[in-house]
Amino acid sequence: xxxxxxxxxxxxxxxxxxxxxxxxxxxxxxxxxxxxxxxxxxxxxxxxxxxxxxxxxxxxxxxxxxxxxxxxxxxxxxxxxxxxxxxxxxxxxxxxxxxxxxxxxxxxxxxxxxxxxxxxxxxxxxxxxxxxxxxxxxxxxxxxxxxxxxxxxxxxxxxxxxxxxxxxxxxxxxxxxxxxxxxxxxxxxxxxxxxxxxxxxxxxxxxxxxxxxxxxxxxxxxxxxxxxxxxxxxxxxxxxxxxxxxxxxxxxxxxxxxxxxxxxxxxxxxxxxxxxxxxxxxxxxxxxxxxxxxxxxxxxxxxxxxxxxxxxxxxxxxxxxxxxxxxxxxxxxxxxxxxxxxxxxxxxxxxxxxxxxxxxxxxxxxxxxxxxxxxxxxxxxxxxxxxxxxxxxxxxxxxxxxxxxxxxxxxxxxxxxxxxxxxxxxxxxxxxxxxxxxxxxxxxxxxxxxxxxxxxxxxxxxxxxxxxxxxxxxxxxxxxxxxxxxxxxxxxxxxxxxxxxxxxx
Ligand code: 6LW
Numbered sequence: 457x458x459x460x461x462x463x464x465x466x467x468x469x470x471x472x473x474x475x476x477x478x479x480x481x482x483x484x485x486x487x488x489x490x491x492x493x494x495x496x497x498x499x500x501x502x503x504x505x506x507x508x509x510x511x512x513x514x515x516x517x518x519x520x521x522x523x524x525x526x527x528x529x530x531x532x533x534x535x536x537x538x539x540x541x542x543x544x545x546x547x548x549x550x551x552x553x554x555x556x557x558x559x560x561x562x563x564x565x566x567x568x569x570x571x572x573x574x575x576x577x578x579x580x581x582x583x584x585x586x587x588x589x590x591x592x593x594x595x596x597x598x599x600x601x602x603x604x605x606x607x608x609x610x611x612x613x614x615x616x617x618x619x620x621x622x623x624x625x626x627x628x629x630x631x632x633x634x635x636x637x638x639x640x641x642x643x644x645x646x647x648x649x650x651x652x653x654x655x656x657x658x659x660x661x662x663x664x665x666x667x668x669x670x671x672x673x674x675x676x677x678x679x680x681x682x683x684x685x686x687x688x689x690x691x692x693x694x695x696x697x698x699x700x701x702x703x704x705x706x707x708x709x710x711x712x713x714x715x716x717x718x719x720x721x722x723x724x725x726x727x728x729x730x731x732x733x734x735x736x737x738x739x740x741x742x743x744x745x746x747x748x749x750x751x752x753x754x755x756x757x758x759x760x761x762x763x764x765x766x767x768x769x770x771x772x773x774x775x776x777x778x779x780x781x782x783x784x785x786x787x788x789x790x791x792x793x794x795x796x797x798x799x800x801x802x803x804x805x806x807x808x809x810x811x812x813x814x815x816x817x818x819x820x821x822x823x824x825x826x827x828x829x830x831x832x833x834x835x836x837x838x839x840x841x842x843x844x845x846x847x848x849x850x851x852x853x854x855x856x857x858x859x860x861x862x863x864x865x866x867x868x869x870x871x872x873x874x875x876x877x878x879x880x881x882x883x884x885x886x887x888x889x890x891x892x893x894x895x896x897x898x899x900x901x902x903x904x905x906x907x908x909x910x911x912x913x914x915x916x917x918x919x920x921x922x923x924x925x926x927x928x929x930x931x932x933x934x935x936x937x938x939x940x941x942x943x944x945x946x947x948x949x950x951x952x953x954x955x956x957x958x959x960x961x
Pocket of ligand 1: 479697
């Protein structure tokens with residue numbers, strides 16, 4: 457299930473390079489190949505991992521934590537709990553990923569020889585007491601783990617043991633809160649400590665310090681933050697949480713998270729924090745970050761063709777493709793393509809989308825305007841199609857035999873907003889998101905979410921259109937972004953296919 461970017465003229469590239477809910481990017485290079493991993497919070501499988509050869513076009517090749525033995529998300533795990541902020545590195549012929557499970561067990565480390573998997577079972581790091589862990593190796597093989605705070609401790613990455621007490625390295629800039637997301641690099645004569653600070657909202661930024669050893673002391677860059685859009689009306693906001701990489705031509709680049717708020721005031725972002733790419737220069741031993749924009753000059757090296765333009769899944773394969781995510785857990789007992797071949801069967805497990813334990817299979821909304829459709833057979837139960845930010849914020853269309861109905865859950869309000877009788881048999885459900893392009897009034901929302909069904913002749917019958925602001929991070933809070941997907945709320949439901957298409961252009 458791959459989705460293309462819109463066609464790009466050859467001399468420009470589109471940012472974000474990985475759109476939709478893909479925050480906290482961490483990147484590494486292994487020869488001509490680049491790999492990038494992101495946070496995944498309450499989603500199972502966790503930590504989506506991507507491959508590219510040009511830093512611009514990325515293909516998801518798997519999920520790092522795709523077995524219950526690697527990822528425990530207890531049933532009560534809140535939305536925006538779970539998996540935070542990985543660091544992905546290639547060292548000594550292996551790939552290493554260190555990450556925090558804030559809901560079960562804290563920091564863990566997994567390794568792989570092939571980043572598409574399988575990844576090892578985790579080594580826990582009980583002595584590392586902070587989020588956003590980074591790993592870096594000294595020339596003598598010493599492994600340093602640096603985490604939010606910013607603190608550092610030596611570790612044995614094979615056992616997870618800490619070696620010696622943690623030390624405070626740097627508290628970031630005096631005028632910024634939350635020094636976090638550290639990454640440590642040996643570049644030229646210096647060790648550089650890159651951090652995010654200011655909080656992951658509008659004040660987010662990237663700052664850097666340097667020292668002669670991996671343990672410091674560190675001298676802050678006189679031009680910190682080296683990147684921030686705080687206080688600007690730039691269309692990309694909340695920029696921060698970055699990682700550095702060298703391109704095929706050895707120039708330097710940064711991947712980072714940012715958001716694209718839409719509508720009037722205060723601006724609502726609905727796709728979560730997305731992964732952007734920006735060039736970096738080095739001047740007097742400090743990084744100088746280039747202009748970040750949604751359309752940027754293409755880099756000088758050859759670009760690979762973008763991913764195949766199909767967001768359709770006919771559920772013909774035994775396993776679900778890697779972009780499909782569930783919430784907290786997924787088992788073949790509740791979710792299978794084997795029961796009715798060519799269909800995805802979901803068995804309800806008691807909860808609804810208002811609960812933390814629901815049978816759900818979805819994909820990230822990756823475009824500001826898009827259409828999702830699915831053919832559901834509700835003969836044996838109730839289920840449907842939903843666009844979801846968390847348990848308290850989702851719009852759903854649910855089919856049962858004889859009726860479809862649309863429910864809007866917005867905080868404490870949970871209301872059926874439309875319903876309609878339908879003939880017995882399968883029905884196509886549709887959710888269509890249209891971004892607002894012209895803001896006539898400061899109170900205009902970011903998008904409209906149209907929800908309906910398709911008549912037997914294929915015509916769209918809208919049941920309702922809802923303001924998308926209630927499914928935005930500015931309203932709901934948290935760290936995630938919209939996910940669109942299929943759910944079962946009672947009995948068993950079967951989905952013949954699911955289609956997702958961008959509507960931008
Ligand atoms: C993450 C922190 C952050 O751990 O948000 O933007 C937190 N940065 O570094 C959750 O993604």
